[in-house]
Amino acid sequence: MGFFDWRSSSVPPNTSRPSPELSSTSSDSKVGLHNPDRPTTPSIFKLPPEIVQFILSFLDVQHLQSVYRTCHEFKAHIEDDQLWLPLLKASLPDHDIPQTPSPALSYRQLYLSQHPYWFLPRQRIWFSDDAYNGKLIVAKFNPTTGTISGYRLAAERPEAQPQTWIVKPSVIIHHVNPRVYVSTDDPVLSLTYSNDLFYSNGSASRSWDPGSEVRMRVGRPEQKINASLMLSKDLPDSTANTPNVVVWPPRTIPDMPRTRSSTGNNSSNSFMSKGHKPTTLDEISKTTFRLRTWSHFTQGMLNLGVRIGEEVSTWSTLDPTLYTPTRQKPYQGLYVGDYAAHGCEFLLVLQTEQAPRYQRQFLNADNDGGDDEGGTARRRNYISAVLAALRERQFMDEDEAGMDHGYGSEDGAAGQLHARQTIDGAHARFPTPGSVTPNVEDPEGNIHKGAIEAIKITGDVNVPRGEHTFIADDIGPDGTIRIAHEPPFRGARVVKSRGHVAARGFRDDEFIPSQLFLISPDLMAQYWLPFGHISFYKRIDVKELLRGTVVQRRASE
Numbered sequence: 001m002g003f004f005d006w007r008s009s010s011v012p013p014n015t016s017r018p019s020p021e022l023s024s025t026s027s028d029s030k031v032g033l034h035n036p037d038r039p040t041t042p043s044i045f046k047l048p049p050e051i052v053q054f055i056l057s058f059l060d061v062q063h064l065q066s067v068y069r070t071c072h073e074f075k076a077h078i079e080d081d082q083l084w085l086p087l088l089k090a091s092l093p094d095h096d097i098p099q100t101p102s103p104a105l106s107y108r109q110l111y112l113s114q115h116p117y118w119f120l121p122r123q124r125i126w127f128s129d130d131a132y133n134g135k136l137i138v139a140k141f142n143p144t145t146g147t148i149s150g151y152r153l154a155a156e157r158p159e160a161q162p163q164t165w166i167v168k169p170s171v172i173i174h175h176v177n178p179r180v181y182v183s184t185d186d187p188v189l190s191l192t193y194s195n196d197l198f199y200s201n202g203s204a205s206r207s208w209d210p211g212s213e214v215r216m217r218v219g220r221p222e223q224k225i226n227a228s229l230m231l232s233k234d235l236p237d238s239t240a241n242t243p244n245v246v247v248w249p250p251r252t253i254p255d256m257p258r259t260r261s262s263t264g265n266n267s268s269n270s271f272m273s274k275g276h277k278p279t280t281l282d283e284i285s286k287t288t289f290r291l292r293t294w295s296h297f298t299q300g301m302l303n304l305g306v307r308i309g310e311e312v313s314t315w316s317t318l319d320p321t322l323y324t325p326t327r328q329k330p331y332q333g334l335y336v337g338d339y340a341a342h343g344c345e346f347l348l349v350l351q352t353e354q355a356p357r358y359q360r361q362f363l364n365a366d367n368d369g370g371d372d373e374g375g376t377a378r379r380r381n382y383i384s385a386v387l388a389a390l391r392e393r394q395f396m397d398e399d400e401a402g403m404d405h406g407y408g409s410e411d412g413a414a415g416q417l418h419a420r421q422t423i424d425g426a427h428a429r430f431p432t433p434g435s436v437t438p439n440v441e442d443p444e445g446n447i448h449k450g451a452i453e454a455i456k457i458t459g460d461v462n463v464p465r466g467e468h469t470f471i472a473d474d475i476g477p478d479g480t481i482r483i484a485h486e487p488p489f490r491g492a493r494v495v496k497s498r499g500h501v502a503a504r505g506f507r508d509d510e511f512i513p514s515q516l517f518l519i520s521p522d523l524m525a526q527y528w529l530p531f532g533h534i535s536f537y538k539r540i541d542v543k544e545l546l547r548g549t550v551v552q553r554r555a556s557e
Contacts, residue, residue, distance in 0.1 A: 098143035134465030146193030250466035355451035
């Protein structure tokens with residue numbers, strides 16, 4: 001007999017029942033018959049209450065609410081906060097779990113007030129496909145106000161102190177130590193608490209649609225910025241892997257669910273079609289969403305106003321396994337780097353078994369010049385112009401300026417080989433000290449193998465977000481140049497790499513020869529050979545960031 005059997009169990013099975021005509025009219029003779037006047041108790045409620053609670057804990061929110069509507073007994077069990085507090089704990093870090101359900105009357109009410117948006121603080125780190133630059137935010141739940149907010153992560157760069165490189169005085173070292181902060185008064189998203197529950201009287205609101213938009217007021221008050229949050233739907237693998245479909249997160253980031261990007265030449269408004277919007281709760285993506293933002297100006301007490309500058313961006317989270325260092329992959333993580341006039345940018349550094357072969361991306365597929373002779377000539381002209389400007393500033397020697405940087409051209413393989421030979425020749429000029437102990441020892445070769453890929457989480461108008469900024473194809477013995485002996489790199493493993501450069505608008509992009517200094521698992525530097533400068537990249541302590549102990553400051557300060 002199951003838990004939900006509503007029949008009386010007082011008559012043993014296979015026992016014949018007397019016919020109604022022959023039975024007595026006394027209440028005792030009706031024990032084995034269906035009697036609508038006699039109350040019955042489902043078997044499940046004969047169990048101890050804690051067992052009933054344990055059984056109900058295996059149900060998700062939708063099924064809990066379905067059972068909630070069946071009877072008063074289940075209603076009382078499901079209103080118990082002991083069922084809802086674990087759901088909150090599964091969505092929030094320990095320091096954000098509210099000690100009381102305030103401002104709600106119960107944990108059930110608090111949870112339902114933000115359902116189905118709890119995946120935002122659960123995933124915590126989100127980055128967008130805003131044109132070129134992108135944004136990086138940290139999503140947090142405020143237990144005092146019951147609000148889910150997303151705050152922009154930024155970096156403050158102190159004034160750089162350039163220094164010359166003892167190995168090669170014409171090379172400039174740009175050593176900066178950026179300070180990462182959370183812009184707490186400039187929220188990118190803000191879902192405020194409301195007692196207008198997603199479930200009204202236990203059932204889903206008829207007016208709620210998974211494809212609908214939730215209005216928000218974001219930014220600082222004087223900016224008059226409005227926004228609406230849109231849920232998204234994951235693409236099937238067959239569509240996500242189609243080259244001409246612009247997706248987010250970009251394909252440079254592996255092993256992530258993807259949705260259609262809201263930017264790009266061939267994705268205009270295509271994400272708004274029914275096939276790309278969730279129609280049921282089960283179709284809602286837990287790793288992507290979209291934001292529509294605009295400025296709204298009104299005059300006096302009028303509700304009418306001018307709505308300008310509307311933009312839609314797609315956001316994705318990052319799988320923590322991609323940025324969490326391990327014993328075999330100590331260099332992978334989130335980094336902040338210095339990009340001179342562009343300021344600080346955030347990178348995702350991966351340690352992979354094999355670096356990808358360079359392929360032109362589809363962001364500007366109709367404007368990139370293709371791989372014809374004209375496109376190749378334009379790329380060569382751009383690199384030549386950069387090198388000429390650097391020669392005028394005396395940032396490089398004539399022999400380095402004469403290197404062939406024809407990656408991607410018909411003679412690209414020969415150009416790469418010539419560049420590698422030139423680099424190796426340059427290394428022979430370095431002084432060779434006695435023995436230098438590497439900063440990261442690897443006697444068994446378990447760490448320094450495979451490749452390192454650095455992908456821009458935020459970018460600039462030259463090389464935008466989602467693109468590789470540099471790649472070291474082999475950090476093992478075959479790709480290692482030397483162990484640095486000079487300050488400030490003493491003990492660093494120096495490996496061959498290639499840096500990604502492009503003209504404004506990500507045109508004529510090219511990989512140029514460079515060197516990657518693996519100073520420590522928390523710090524690396526990139527020597528851009530043709531440009532004659534070295535820039536640094538510093539790890540962000542993600543654990544401290546998510547605990548909220550990273551320096552926070554007001555954006556207006």
